[in-house]
Amino acid sequence: MKYNIWVRAATLLWSLSITAAQDAPAPYMQVPSQRQLEWQQQELYAFLHFGPNTFTGEEWGRSQSRPDIFNPTDLDTDQWAKVLAEAGMKGMILTAKHHDGTCLWNTSTTAYKTGNGSWAKKREQDGFDADVVRMAAGSAKKYGINFGVYLSPWDIHRDPAMPKPGLKGTIYDEPQIFGDSSPGDYNALYVQQLTELVTMKLADGTPIELFEVWLDGASGSDTVQTFNWTGFRDVIRQHQPNAVMWGHQGPDARWVGNEDGFTLPTNWHTISRTQDDVHYSGEELEVGVRDGQYWTPAESDARIRDGWFYHANEPSKSGAALMDMYLKTVGRSVNLLLDVPPDTRGLIADMDAANLKEFARLRNATLNRNLVTPDLKTSASSVRDGDIVSYGPAKVIDGSNDTYWTMDDGELTGWMEVDLGSSFCVDGFIVQEHIAFGQRIGRYEIGAMVEGSTYRAVVSNGTSMGYKRIDLLEKGVETSRIRLRITQANAVPLIQSLQVLGSRNCTGPL
Ligand SMILES: *[C@@H]1O[C@H](CO)[C@@H](O)[C@H](O)[C@H]1NC(C)=O
Ligand SMILES: *[C@@H]1O[C@H](CO)[C@@H](O)[C@H](O)[C@H]1NC(C)=O
Ligand SMILES: *[C@@H]1O[C@H](CO)[C@@H](O)[C@H](O)[C@H]1NC(C)=O
Ligand SMILES: *[C@@H]1O[C@H](CO)[C@@H](O)[C@H](O)[C@H]1NC(C)=O
Ligand SMILES: *[C@@H]1O[C@H](CO)[C@@H](O)[C@H](O)[C@H]1NC(C)=O
Ligand SMILES: *[C@@H]1O[C@H](CO)[C@@H](O)[C@H](O)[C@H]1NC(C)=O
Ligand SMILES: *[C@@H]1O[C@H](CO)[C@@H](O)[C@H](O)[C@H]1NC(C)=O
DSSP states (O other): OOHHHHHHHHHHHHHEEEEEEHOOOOOOOOOOOHHHHHHHHHOOOEEOOOOHHHTOOOOSSSSOGGGOOOOOOOHHHHHHHHHHHHOOOOOEEEEOOOOOOOSSSSOOSOSSSSGHHHHHHHHHHHOOOOOOHHHHHHHHHHTTOEEEEEEEESSGGOTTTTTOGGGEEEEEEEOOOSTTTSOOHHHHHHHHHHHHHTTBOOOOOOOOSSSSEEEEOOOSSSOOOOHHHHHHHHHHHHTTOOOOEEEEBBBSSOOOOOSSSOOOOOSSEESSTTSSOOOOOHHHHHHHOOOOOEEEEEEEEEEEESSSSTTSSSSSHHHHHHHEEEEEEHBBEEEEEEOBBBBBTTTTTTTHHHHHHHHHHHHHHHHHOOOOOOTTTEEEEEOOOGHHHHGGGGGGGSSSSSOEOOTTTTTOOEEEEEEEEEEEEEEEEEEEOOOOOOOOOOEEEEEEEETTTTEEEEEEEOOOOSSSSEEEEEEEEEEEEEEEEEEEEOOEEEEEEEEEEEEEEESSSS
16 A cells, blocks of 8 residues: 555656656747748748839829829739749738829729729720739739738828829819828728728639738828827738738838848847837847847848839849848848839839749759758757757757757757768758747857867857848858857747758869
């Protein structure tokens, strides 16, 4: 009897210690929502600026043209989606309404829409859909990429500070309700437009799913309009719970502080202000706030040409220039939203399509060379409760987004190592922190074993790791073992993935 009790007590103790060993680390401060996590994994997608400005050569427009100005000769939204999908882009965001106020979908909120122009009338007569937003959404679905919309909060068409003599006396001369001191409620109009977009259906009746809604912060007039961000957010959440709402500083994703396709090497996913607070400066947005109050990761909106809208005389960036952008955005944990504007035919320009293709080839040729396979030998300075099965260093190379190597709570520095099995020419690394449980790491280094026994730091200045870091070396190094060291963290670090890029030897072609 006594013996039995003793055995049971021992079993209990043993199972308690197993349970303790299996406890995952607690989330650290702010963590991403599921929608933010899925959005972060999209990494690279396109911005399509299309509308009257495409035909007038303007960027912001002045809301002077009638809808007839919108007259693409060969509009084919399938071509957009095909070109983007083939270039490995995960989605497209279309300007449903830019600053000039022309709506590209068949809204009931204004007469100022492409659907009222002769292009749309002719298309409808011929039995084709003429709702550009719906057409683009259908094409995105057909080619398996995400779809999102841009709806400009600033609206020149409704802004009394922006004179519109060109529309005087036409049905397009509509009430000037933009501004806190103007008569009428612009927020109500905006909510109605937003509601139409988030509840839109494809021609066959299936709902259109949005992955992102882009609410621009730009304004070119002094008219003060207090936007009802909470109201806008509620409409989006109610109808599109998976859509990320982008604004200058959130709520779901923030501006990266510039429009040039780069960010500073240190980038935190958190900030401590909302859309209702004073705006951060560019550099504050680039860096973010470590241990900030809100999970508001950055997105870099950049352009393949000089302008946002298509202008024939502007050069298109080369694949190499786009690759450089990619490394300075996606390679620094920031999503890249690349503007690829349809031309006056209503097609992605041939030169842009060719450059996107070369960009895709370069990404693949540079990054798709992981030398690490799940069967390789790994070791670590320590493992959480010694539980190698759950938290060992092999979790870093198992290809799963849900597993990670970690140590005991309170252990803020440490290393893990992977043995490549034989000698390779290593020239780059891709590392990922398990951000589902928050961002913790402030400094890291990567060493390569050279001359048999010593580690040489080949990446010595890693800072905020976050979702994904790409570190490329200027010159390959011959090595068979790689060591990742976490040298600063604010809570026990969680390493989700390490990829080691390289080729067989340093004399062969890269
Ligand atoms: C893991 O993350 C990658 C992006 O980094 C994504 O493409 C993939 O779908 C994710 N896998 C799972 C199972 O979620
Ligand atoms: C434009 O659309 C509005 C309703 O959205 C309609 O009342 C108006 O007659 C249309 N105008 C033209 C010129 O088609
Ligand atoms: C817009 O909607 C109206 C009313 O449902 C319809 O008559 C018209 O054909 C539509 N126009 C376009 C461009 O879809
Ligand atoms: C903002 O919109 C919400 C929801 O539509 C509404 O309840 C609230 O009164 C609005 N706030 C202001 C200041 O207009
Ligand atoms: C990607 O690169 C690998 C080699 O790194 C190559 O085998 C493959 O064909 C490339 N794929 C594409 C689509 O370029
Ligand atoms: C580390 O140094 C390299 C080479 O100077 C540079 O390209 C990289 O951006 C630096 N990284 C950080 C995180 O500062
Ligand atoms: C290095 O790689 C190239 C091309 O893959 C091959 O031709 C050459 O024989 C290799 N050299 C050595 C020393 O392994």
